[in-house]
Amino acid sequence: MNNKQLHAQLIKTEAKRLGFLSCGISKAQFLEAEAPRLEKWLNNNMHGQMQYMENHFDKRLDPTKLVEDSKSVISLLLNYYPSEEQNKESYKLSKYAYGTDYHFVIKEKLKSLLNFIQEEIGDVHGRAFVDSAPVLDKAWAAKSGLGWIGKHSNLLTQQVGSFYFIAELIVDLELEYDSQTTDHCGTCTACIDACPTQAITEPYVVDGSKCISYFTIELKENIPTEFKGKFDDWMFGCDVCQDVCPWNRFSKAHSEPLFNPHPELLSMTKKDWEEITEDVFEKVFKNSAVKRTKFSGLKRNIDFLKNQD
Template identity: 85%
Template sequence: MINNKSKYSQLIKDEAQRLGFLSCGISPSGFLEEEAPRLEKWLKNNAHGEMRYMENHFDKRLDPTKLVEGSKSVISLLLNYFPSEIQNPESYQLSKYAYGTDYHFVIKDKLKELLHTIQTEIGDVNGRAFVDSAPVLDKAWAAKSGLGWIGKHSNLLTQKVGSFYFIAELIIDLELEYDHIVSDHCGTCTACIDACPTEAITEPYVVDGSKCISYFTIELKDNIPSEVKGKFNDWMFGCDICQDVCPWNRFSKAHSEPLFNPHPELLDMTKKDWEEITQDTFSKVFQKSAVKRTKFSGLQRNINFLK
């Protein structure tokens, strides 16, 4: 007789694949014992800078049963965003994840469909979908679900496809078959640590968020401190340096999600085009993009800082 946990887990993974997810792993919902002291230390060191929201819901961050009452399983999913074409390397740079439609919308729709299938095929299952939008330690859960290991740059890494993908979760009140943790394959490599121009990776596996180019160009609302002038390597929104230099990203393959394709004008824009960008062009090129988060004024501030 087929074990129901096994049957349901396979059904979920098959549906995730049909929806275009790169991979799907499952772990038991519960307290993240190893992450608790790490998170506490990271916050105590003020490595979150002005991202004060990181201090909120400490208990919920570490225990999804406090976030989704009665939850039994955390289903972690990866969605590839590695582009087939990249920006003009001589231009100001955007993080690759921001080329197309804001991932929150794209993934949320897929997760709703996945939950609907689970409820239709299995029955009365309750749960919530999360895409980087609630106190969920997504990288920790993805690693716990066997989808990869946390690299020295603190991103999730896999041997087959590197790290250019989004992570999302479905936390549900159904017991399933759980996956095993995979081993770390960073070895003695320090490419990401050596390449970071602002020295944000303070030691292997520890990133000081308040020193990261992504933090300065997206999260920080005040003026960018003058001491980091000249250290941004032309990154105006986010930064991919630590991922670009990672040897495992040689295996990245182009995504097949049309919504992640960039606006046609984006790839060809020169530095001069960016410096002269108007509110109208910004609204047209980034109509549904994550770049809207920094607003036109924020992008202008970043570009002026790079000039």
């Protein structure tokens, strides 16, 4: 076993110990195939009001512009599939937002992994990324052999479906690289057929400006009235395309205590949500990703759902 293989193996073993679902490694280089796709998606305004998607186009496609002299992109998956879901008589919250904000949880694990690499391998420089910079997470995870990008544009694996977070370490260390896996969506169109707002305009293309997650999290103004009655009771995010995906029948509950929800969250009914106060919001969503939409944003979403007619 040469050094590149040995180091890659060391990193993967430690990633597993830290609780990551899986770890894959690819060569840090320009994402040639993704460049025209990203350009077309932006030109078609499928990012809606997410202006930040237009920034740093080159950096999104080339990790060497993010980390000087980078050689490898280490992609990691962290499971968030819950053991229990919300009360059926409730407005719905995307499963990834049940517990502590994933940025905090994963950042700590990535720091530990980078420290481990520096202690065990030597003078290695790198940066950790969790949605925190212009990195095409799914493209790198697919390139690293962790899964394929499904028709709903999420990363999919045959073993555990798609309910996991993706993060990266970009480092200036040469490692053994993994090869890409094949697409296993076949003729299935379950995600396209089930999308409440028809946001999946064609296989592998999602119009972000029509997605329920965009409306309930990213959009700062009022939700367009033309979408009334189409939100399927989602008040923060949306899991429909993942819930209907046949590969997600293999999802297993996570083992990360920080992702466990506040006890009140699972039992709250629609009436509880409609009457939610800022104090309850702060208590139930302490350190939660839901803070991104703020109390006022969540109230707007709930009011929109309440007044569907």
